[in-house]
Amino acid sequence: MSTLKTGFALLTIILLTIAGTEGLLRIVFAIHDSASDQVATSDIDERALLPAYRDADYDPVELWREIWAGTNVWLAYEPYTVWSRKPVTGKYVNVNRDGHRVTTDNSTDPDALKIWMFGGSTTWGMAVPDAYTLPSYLTRRFNDAGIPTVVSNYGETGYISTQDLLALIRALQGDEKPDLVVFYEGANEPLGLIDQPHMVTPHYLINRIRDLFEGRATTRHPALTLLHESALFRLATSISHRIGLIRPDAAVATFPSALEDIPAVAATAARAYENNLQIVTALADEFGFRPYFFWQPRLGVGKKPLDPTETELLEQIRNIPQRDWKIRFSNELRARVDEANRDHRLHPHFHDIADVFSATPAPVYVDWVHVSHTGNALLADRIFAGIRAETCASPNRKAIAPVARPDSTGRQLTALCKD
Amino acid sequence: MKAIYDLLIIAGVCVTLLIASEIGSRLVLRVLATNTSQETTDPRSQLPAYADSPYDAATYWRQFHAAKHEVYYPYIVWRQQSSSASLINIDDQGNRKTHYNSGDPAALQVWMMGGSTMWGMGTPDAHTIPSAVAKILNDERGIAARVRNLGEIGFVSTQELTQLVRELQTGRRPDIVIFLDGVNDAPAAALWPDVPGSHMNLYSIRSRFEHHDPHESAMLALIKTTGLHHLAGYIAARLMPKGMDQGNWTTPASPQITISEGNQAADIWMSNIRMIRALGRSFGFKPYFFLQPSLLVGEKTRSASERRLAEKEKKNPAKKAGMAVYAEMRRAVRGILADKPIPGVFDQTDLFRNVDDSLYVDYVHIADRGNELIARDIVTTVIEQYCADLTGGRNTAPDSGTPCRR
Numbered sequence: 166m167s168t169l170k171t172g173f174a175l176l177t178i179i180l181l182t183i184a185g186t187e188g189l190l191r192i193v194f195a196i197h198d199s200a201s202d203q204v205a206t207s208d209i210d211e212r213a214l215l216p217a218y219r220d221a222d223y224d225p226v227e228l229w230r231e232i233w234a235g236t237n238v239w240l241a242y243e244p245y246t247v248w249s250r251k252p253v254t255g256k257y258v259n260v261n262r263d264g265h266r267v268t269t270d271n272s273t274d275p276d277a278l279k280i281w282m283f284g285g286s287t288t289w290g291m292a293v294p295d296a297y298t299l300p301s302y303l304t305r306r307f308n309d310a311g312i313p314t315v316v317s318n319y320g321e322t323g324y325i326s327t328q329d330l331l332a333l334i335r336a337l338q339g340d341e342k343p344d345l346v347v348f349y350e351g352a353n354e355p356l357g358l359i360d361q362p363h364m365v366t367p368h369y370l371i372n373r374i375r376d377l378f379e380g381r382a383t384t385r386h387p388a389l390t391l392l393h394e395s396a397l398f399r400l401a402t403s404i405s406h407r408i409g410l411i412r413p414d415a416a417v418a419t420f421p422s423a424l425e426d427i428p429a430v431a432a433t434a435a436r437a438y439e440n441n442l443q444i445v446t447a448l449a450d451e452f453g454f455r456p457y458f459f460w461q462p463r464l465g466v467g468k469k470p471l472d473p474t475e476t477e478l479l480e481q482i483r484n485i486p487q488r489d490w491k492i493r494f495s496n497e498l499r500a501r502v503d504e505a506n507r508d509h510r511l512h513p514h515f516h517d518i519a520d521v522f523s524a525t526p527a528p529v530y531v532d533w534v535h536v537s538h539t540g541n542a543l544l545a546d547r548i549f550a551g552i553r554a555e556t557c558a559s560p561n562r563k564a565i566a567p568v569a570r571p572d573s574t575g576r577q578l579t580a581l582c583k584d
Numbered sequence: 585m586k587a588i589y590d591l592l593i594i595a596g597v598c599v600t601l602l603i604a605s606e607i608g609s610r611l612v613l614r615v616l617a618t619n620t621s622q623e624t625t626d627p628r629s630q631l632p633a634y635a636d637s638p639y640d641a642a643t644y645w646r647q648f649h650a651a652k653h654e655v656y657y658p659y660i661v662w663r664q665q666s667s668s669a670s671l672i673n674i675d676d677q678g679n680r681k682t683h684y685n686s687g688d689p690a691a692l693q694v695w696m697m698g699g700s701t702m703w704g705m706g707t708p709d710a711h712t713i714p715s716a717v718a719k720i721l722n723d724e725r726g727i728a729a730r731v732r733n734l735g736e737i738g739f740v741s742t743q744e745l746t747q748l749v750r751e752l753q754t755g756r757r758p759d760i761v762i763f764l765d766g767v768n769d770a771p772a773a774a775l776w777p778d779v780p781g782s783h784m785n786l787y788s789i790r791s792r793f794e795h796h797d798p799h800e801s802a803m804l805a806l807i808k809t810t811g812l813h814h815l816a817g818y819i820a821a822r823l824m825p826k827g828m829d830q831g832n833w834t835t836p837a838s839p840q841i842t843i844s845e846g847n848q849a850a851d852i853w854m855s856n857i858r859m860i861r862a863l864g865r866s867f868g869f870k871p872y873f874f875l876q877p878s879l880l881v882g883e884k885t886r887s888a889s890e891r892r893l894a895e896k897e898k899k900n901p902a903k904k905a906g907m908a909v910y911a912e913m914r915r916a917v918r919g920i921l922a923d924k925p926i927p928g929v930f931d932q933t934d935l936f937r938n939v940d941d942s943l944y945v946d947y948v949h950i951a952d953r954g955n956e957l958i959a960r961d962i963v964t965t966v967i968e969q970y971c972a973d974l975t976g977g978r979n980t981a982p983d984s985g986t987p988c989r990r
Contacts, residue, residue: 173596174589180599242793244782245659245746327753331659331746338742338781338855357658365754368658377792378656387805394802437753444749447866448859 190396216474217528217537223257223294231255245335246328247368249321257294266290266318268300274313278577281317283329284349287461288320292531297538299349302545312577323369325353330441343454344574352463352534354434354498355491362423362430366437424490427497435501442512457552460517463534465492466499467519472528482533516551557582609811632889632942633951639671639708647672660747661783663736671708679733683710684719686728692988694731697744698764701876702735706949716959727971727988740768741856742781752867760970761871762962765853767878767948770913771906773849781852837905846912854920857929872966874932875917878948880907882933885940897947935961
């Protein structure tokens with residue numbers, strides 16, 4: 166009996182010792198962290214301090230604060246496209262009740278040209294205020310050219326081309342129909358492949374979302390998470406690093422071996438993209454809109470003379486295996502897509518504009534893909550020029566006018582070609 | 585000192601009890617799970633619709649309950665988990681097995697899409713609608729055909745369109761795609777009219793995403809994985825009144841709302857048909873669309889057992905209201921088609937008008953005989969015509985195994 170009593174007491178002592186050490190270490194780490202954070206602006210997104218915002222007429226710090234405060238991909242579930250947003254009102258970031266980022270400077274003309282723009286966070290306008298999103302710049306280009314235009318921003322953070330296609334299908338189920346549809350994509354295609362390299366066009370965070378659907382909190386068991394978050398684990402890791410038992414990057418260095426065959430993964434993704442374009446083209450023929458596809462630039466893809474801060478950003482990315490893989494994959498995918506384009510397997514309105522910044526030494530990137538207002542202005546110019554060139558080069562003028570609204574749209578597009 | 589020692593002992597006993605309770609809860613849950621899977625026979629297996637079945641309907645329903653387990657699929661949201669049993673087999677893509685397929689590589693490629701009726705809820709693999717179509721084409725009509733069952737429990741037409749997009753993305757190409765819809769589109773429109781084209785169970789699925797806090801503490805997450813937590817949830821579920829994902833369906837809808845929801849379901853279906861037809865032209869396949877029969881919508885000479893079944897099903901407010909919307913959807917579709925017929929769209933709701941045998945096992949699902957009638961109608965209405973068109977009006981000779989492809 167007394168052995169049993171001792172056993173129970175010993176169990177309690179062991180548990181109390183672990184809890185006490187954990188508590189003490191947490192206090193020590195908290196003091197240590199607060200001391201080292203005093204210099205850092207903990208609630209400021211460091212991107213706001215980059216020179217890409219040098220000539221901004223808005224406050225990038227406040228902008229990023231709004232982006233993180235009001236916009237989170239977890240906020241709203243959306244059938245088929247998986248996520249969307251709830252309405253948000255702010256100084257720089259506004260999302261309407263349909264979950265779309267507000268486009269400024271749209272025309273109020275009832276006969277205005279209707280453009281739907283699809284893409285990921287770069288289309289949505291991550292890194293810029295409402296007035297400087299790609300759709301806002303694009304609508305200004307059209308309206309400034311004397312063509313009353315309304316551009317709707319269907320961009321959403323993390324969306325890949327398949328989600329853009331499904332968002333288009335969902336939108337076409339409604340009464341409104343567009344005259345032109347612009348897709349600006351490419352950079353997000355590798356996001357889901359890191360988790361599911363064997364799947365065709367998996368979306369971003371697929372494993373996490375699968376876990377939520379199937380009722381698992383996280384892919385990693387919470388007990389392991391708890392262990393990883395503990396101060397004892399932090400201490401043990403720190404000691405292991407110092408005495409050279411484990412390398413600091415070991416945890417992030419492992420990812421599925423299937424990803425090593427970049428050409429195979431890229432070939433599958435390119436074929437899926439090609440099929441997506443065929444699907445969009447079929448819908449365009451049926452609903453009478455003109456589709457345009459633009460392959461976007463990203464840091465490490467496309468020719469850009471890099472500013473020192475961009476070089477530093479790229480080096481940081483290259484040092485993390487998964488991110489470096491995304492760059493290598495993106496370059497391979499771009500090559501495959503361009504090859505399909507050369508073989509006329511893509512829609513004639515496909516444009517690879519990944520080199521759009523080739524004559525821009527000034528900094529535009531604020532991270533691996535998002536650009537400041539300066540970058541968006543250049544992109545909008547290039548997209549506008551591409552649309553104008555395709556539209557005005559059309560040998561058959563009737564083909565310019567989509568069947569949905571032949572009179573008004575035809576008039577607007579004819580105006581586009583005057584000059 | 586003695587008090588501290590006693591406290592340490594008491595705390596140790598508490599921890600031990602907690603661990604013992606956790607182990608006990610897990611054991612209880614395991615026993616409960618085993619008992620549930622072996623629980624009483626599904627009453628549907630006793631219905632006259634199974635009177636002439638060459639298999640044991642009770643075994644089928646047991647296997648059905650054991651196999652039914654949705655897993656996440658990107659964009660189309662769910663499929664059934666891969667499983668294998670004597671009567672129900674689901675491959676690793678979530679597709680139900682189809683029997684009687686041709687092994688000819690040049691065989692006609694037929695894809696069949698729809699909800700649980702197309703999937704084959706109520707019948708073993710060999711008696712699903714796709715298997716019946718494969719059997720009729722290959723064994724009776726001499727048309728070498730390979731039929732894929734892409735049906736899924738609970739699917740609405742927008743999920744099927746999404747699934748079609750996913751299939752086309754991979755590079756697979758069909759010759760014919762058959763859609764059997766209606767009984768899921770209508771309740772979805774009734775339950776979530778503010779999200780037109782929504783899939784079923786929107787609220788419960790949405791809550792899994794939106795009520796999940798990505799910053800939830802690991803401790804809370806750990807507690808949620810414990811046997812004690814699961815056992816508490818099990819007991820709470822038993823004590824609570826049984827419900828379903830009711831959406832906005834809290835009170836009976838007015839006739840105007842029912843009409844409006846029926847119109848919305850019809851509009852979404854027609855819009856999806858328009859898109860699928862466009863894809864058919866671009867990718868070189870022929871799509872055909874059937875509005876499916878239901879015990880509560882469409883004419884049928886009901887057997888005594890079906891009359892009792894219909895009365896019972898009408899007492900379920902969700903099914904009653906859902907089928908009221910389906911009736912309105914059918915009316916709206918008929919109106920649209922009367923104004924402007926759309927090739928390849930068929931109303932099959934009255935298919936069983938002159939059949940007085942027992943076919944139904946619930947408000948929509950049917951046993952072998954019903955599936956065979958639907959399959960024969962599909963073959964005679966569209967597939968034979970498709971092949972005849974290809975061969976310049978000549979029907980393929982029976983038993984010749986002639987492939988019929990464009």
